[in-house]
Amino acid sequence: MKGDVQQMETIHIEHPNEIPAIAGSAPCVLALGFFDGVHIGHRGILEAAKAAARSKGYQFNVMTFYPHPKDILFPSQEPMTYLTPLPLKEERFQELGVDRLFIVKFTPDFAQLSPEAFIERYILALHSKHVVAGFDYHYGHKGKGNMETLTRAGTGKFEVTTIQKIEQKEEKISSTAIRELLAAGKVDKVPSLLGCSYETRGRVQKNSLFYKNHQFIKVDIDKEYRLPKLGIYRVEAEIEGRVYKGICHQMSVAGCQPSLLVQLKECFADTYAKQVNIKWLKYTAGKQNETTEVSEYIHKEELVI
Ligand SMILES: Cc1cc2nc3c(=O)[nH]c(=O)nc-3n(C[C@H](O)[C@H](O)[C@H](O)COP(=O)(O)O)c2cc1C
Ligand SMILES: Nc1ncnc2c1ncn2[C@@H]1O[C@H](COP(=O)(O)OP(=O)(O)O)[C@@H](O)[C@H]1O
Known part of the structure; x- marks a missing residue:
């Protein structure tokens, strides 16, 4: 069995991509998201994806993006700063037992991709048999795809698990909430x-x-x-x-x-x-x-x- 100590493989993908070159890959459970911070909410997604992968004998893979979509969609704004810049995020994924990490370069071209094309050219091309993301995950041009459209698109092709909101004191645990604590100096509240x-x-x-x-x-x-x-x-x-x-x-x-x-x-x-x-x-x-x-x-x- 693939254990948590297994070395994670990181694959950078730039659109239009060379996914056919890695098409020989094994079937996988794919967790989707930006995951800045790899906080407790993200861990809920990642642990669910890992459990599904281990029980089905599939690879446990994650797809994330870089840079943050904001930097591409609003280039005149201040560049994004991160809770976990890529090297630290990669380390966190490795610790959580991820087998393969796909880092898709978020470019203006990639942002134009329709939700249907994203599913066809990324999710299916990467042999995803099961996709896991949170209740508020969006994908595709203008973020038009959501967990409902993903579940529908997966029928007969891949399973979809939607993780419900993970909260603390009735508030969604989010990277935004952590950024706000940092901005207020409340580092003791961050853990x-x-x-x-x-x-x-x-x-x-x-x-x-x-x-x-x-x-x-x-x-x-x-x-x-x-x-x-x-x-x-x-x-x-x-x-x-x-x-x-x-x-x-x-x-x-x-x-x-x-x-x-x-x-x-x-x-x-x-x-x-x-x-x-x-x-x-x-x-x-x-x-x-x-x-x-x-x-x-x-x-x-x-x-x-
Ligand atoms: C193929 C693709 C195209 C996207 N295009 C847009 C876009 O045009 N506008 C936008 O605000 N976000 C776009 N997004 C970003 C998503 O809405 C979302 O921020 C990203 O997938 C990370 O998800 P997360 O922030 O929920 O983790 C796109 C995402 C994907 C996968
Ligand atoms: N508190 C939470 N509960 C459930 N799912 C979450 C939570 N926070 C993030 N997610 C999910 O984790 C993935 C990454 O989300 P992202 O947008 O990067 O997090 P954040 O909202 O903290 O910036 C997405 O699939 C998103 O739906």
Whole structure:
């Protein structure tokens, strides 16, 4: 049996696609959605698809899109920032036991595809025997296809499971709700929707000498990440498998992704150029910092740990 430790295969598809080249693939259960955050609602879809795949002996596959449709449909708006940029989303799917991940490049041409053509050229061409998506899933030009049309189109060809709304306190668990919590600095409320603390990844771009028992690191974060509102946060930083308690200050420069200055407690390792996973635990103060110079910052600010 394919277990959760099996390496997931990622397949990028650009429209008009080369699906015939992968047409030899096995029959599958296909979960559909953008899945930004891979939150508790998304996990409901993914777990249902996985259970169906395992019980029928099919592959457990996911189709997602990149970039976000908004960036293509409304190009004059600010580019989208993500809760899970693609590399992190791929990791989450791998952890959930996905066999094959299809990442369809969302382009103006792809957006024009009718719901019927999408079913023919993607869902059926990928040997989907069963499709799983949420009650509010839309597909095809102008989002005209919905779970009712999908169920009808599947008759005699593929089964469709519609997952009903997964809620918390009578509100749909959604990536929008998580983005709103981040915008309000309420990172401590995020785990109830996301299933874990909000996480951003970056690399140490500068590190300080040890100061008392602390080390300061300046971390560059991929500009695709959505950051919580400016301020000072209690965080945990994981570097090379070790977890350090820390305080994170966002150092903002107008118009740019803020750099993060993280004060790490009892970290004596050489962190320079290492990858850091920052888990955002609690907002502690709303002070905004205007300098990007670590040394200047350390001299100017009071230590907060
Ligand atoms: C073939 C195809 C064409 C689409 N065309 C449009 C479109 O013209 N306008 C639109 O707002 N969304 C369009 N979408 C996006 C969907 O409405 C939806 O956002 C996307 O499938 C991700 O679903 P999710 O946001 O429910 O996860 C299209 C989706 C697909 C699969
Ligand atoms: N709370 C939820 N309950 C049930 N299905 C959901 C929920 N949230 C998302 N889905 C489903 O998960 C898939 C991805 O949805 P997406 O639009 O990316 O999520 P969100 O609404 O959080 O932005 C879709 O099939 C959608 O219908």
